[in-house]
Amino acid sequence: MFFISHHNGIVDAKKGRLALTLGFCKPTNFTYKITFADTGEEVFQGQKLKNYALQHHGQNQTTNFIFRAPRAGQYYFTIFGQLLTGELGVKNIFTASAEYKVIADTASSDAVPLPACSDSSWGPGVAVDQLGIVATPSDGIVTTTDGRVHLEFAKTKPAYVLCKLRKNGMKDEELDKYITEHDAGDIVKVTAELPVKGEYGIEVYGNDPAKDGDTYTHICQYYVHFAPPNEQQAAFYQESPERLGLVPGQQATSKPGRYNAGHAGLNNASVNQDGYDDEFPPPPPELLQQQYLYGTVPDSRQQAIQSSHAHPQGQAVTSYAPGVGQ
Numbered sequence: 001m002f003f004i005s006h007h008n009g010i011v012d013a014k015k016g017r018l019a020l021t022l023g024f025c026k027p028t029n030f031t032y033k034i035t036f037a038d039t040g041e042e043v044f045q046g047q048k049l050k051n052y053a054l055q056h057h058g059q060n061q062t063t064n065f066i067f068r069a070p071r072a073g074q075y076y077f078t079i080f081g082q083l084l085t086g087e088l089g090v091k092n093i094f095t096a097s098a099e100y101k102v103i104a105d106t107a108s109s110d111a112v113p114l115p116a117c118s119d120s121s122w123g124p125g126v127a128v129d130q131l132g133i134v135a136t137p138s139d140g141i142v143t144t145t146d147g148r149v150h151l152e153f154a155k156t157k158p159a160y161v162l163c164k165l166r167k168n169g170m171k172d173e174e175l176d177k178y179i180t181e182h183d184a185g186d187i188v189k190v191t192a193e194l195p196v197k198g199e200y201g202i203e204v205y206g207n208d209p210a211k212d213g214d215t216y217t218h219i220c221q222y223y224v225h226f227a228p229p230n231e232q233q234a235a236f237y238q239e240s241p242e243r244l245g246l247v248p249g250q251q252a253t254s255k256p257g258r259y260n261a262g263h264a265g266l267n268n269a270s271v272n273q274d275g276y277d278d279e280f281p282p283p284p285p286e287l288l289q290q291q292y293l294y295g296t297v298p299d300s301r302q303q304a305i306q307s308s309h310a311h312p313q314g315q316a317v318t319s320y321a322p323g324v325g326q
Contacts, residue, residue: 010101016069016108019239020100022079023062029082030055030063031120037074037101044070051113053077054223056122056140058242063121068108068236075102110236115166115201117221124204127219131206132157135220141237142202142224147194149224151202154187158209161188162216166201192224200224 006020022030034049035042042048053067067077081097123140124133134154142149153161160183165175179192179202194200202224205216225235237243 013104020065069104117201149192151190160207162205
């Protein structure tokens with residue numbers, strides 16, 4: 001792991017917002033924890049502080065963390081990493097890898113918790129690749145001005161895909177009627193017709209019929225913002241380097257860089273417009289962050305379910321038989 005956007009451990013969140021970008025050379029998962037610096041508390045008005053940050057996969061083997069502070073003050077933003085050595089659905093341990101002290105001058109104007117979904121990372125990543133699926137869009141942040149959302153999952157081998165819609169304040173069962181999947185054999189097309197403006201999550205579950213039986217595993221999720229162009233332009237996710245230069249409503253279309261076995265460097269491409277080099281060589285050893293020894297956290301991602309109604313916490317309920325229907 002190495003640092004791209006911020007090399008100083010104390011950073012300012014201007015107007016209550018901050019975007020951190022990290023790079024990695026080997027396939028790695030990340031998660032994070034946010035606490036108040038003065039009290040060590042992780043909760044604000046009943047919500048975990050980490051729900052006020054969005055982590056999504058970037059281009060060229062990078063990951064981005066976008067924080068919208070719920071109030072002015074000082075925070076500790078701790079990032080945990082996990083080398084991907086296990087198989088899909090296997091729980092492993094994250095190790096604390098870096099920590100920033102964040103000083104927010106004010107609350108972000110749109111500081112609300114993200115939609116409640118199973119994972120802390122948004123957008124297709126390694127779990128999607130492991131299932132032999134190519135997801136479109138490749139960016140984990142999707143915007144819409146008319147409430148219509150289209151996702152596609154092309155198959156390179158037999159697989160099933162199940163999607164669930166989430167929105168804070170609305171019941172999952174109520175949202176089921178607003179999202180559909182159509183399996184055309186070599187591709188699954190997902191359509192969502194969002195009922196009201198706001199922020200949504202689309203959780204994607206996958207099944208490998210060769211080994212999974214009726215069990216679906218969480219493989220990725222999308223953050224969706226249904227809003228007019230002016231609200232999209234002012235939204236916190238515009239701090240992401242992936243969205244610099246995009247007009248409201250335009251999606252980031254470049255595919256995130258994938259790990260190539262035997263290649264230690266980053267793919268050749270520009271990651272942002274802040275003066276970083278267009279081509280990144282393998283990082284020098286002095287930039288590789290040593291793992292801290294003060295803590296680990298369990299991996300809660302890639303939860304398995306046995307359900308046609310995937311629950312955010314991954315409980316097994318009524319079994320789902322692919323191809324049979326509900």
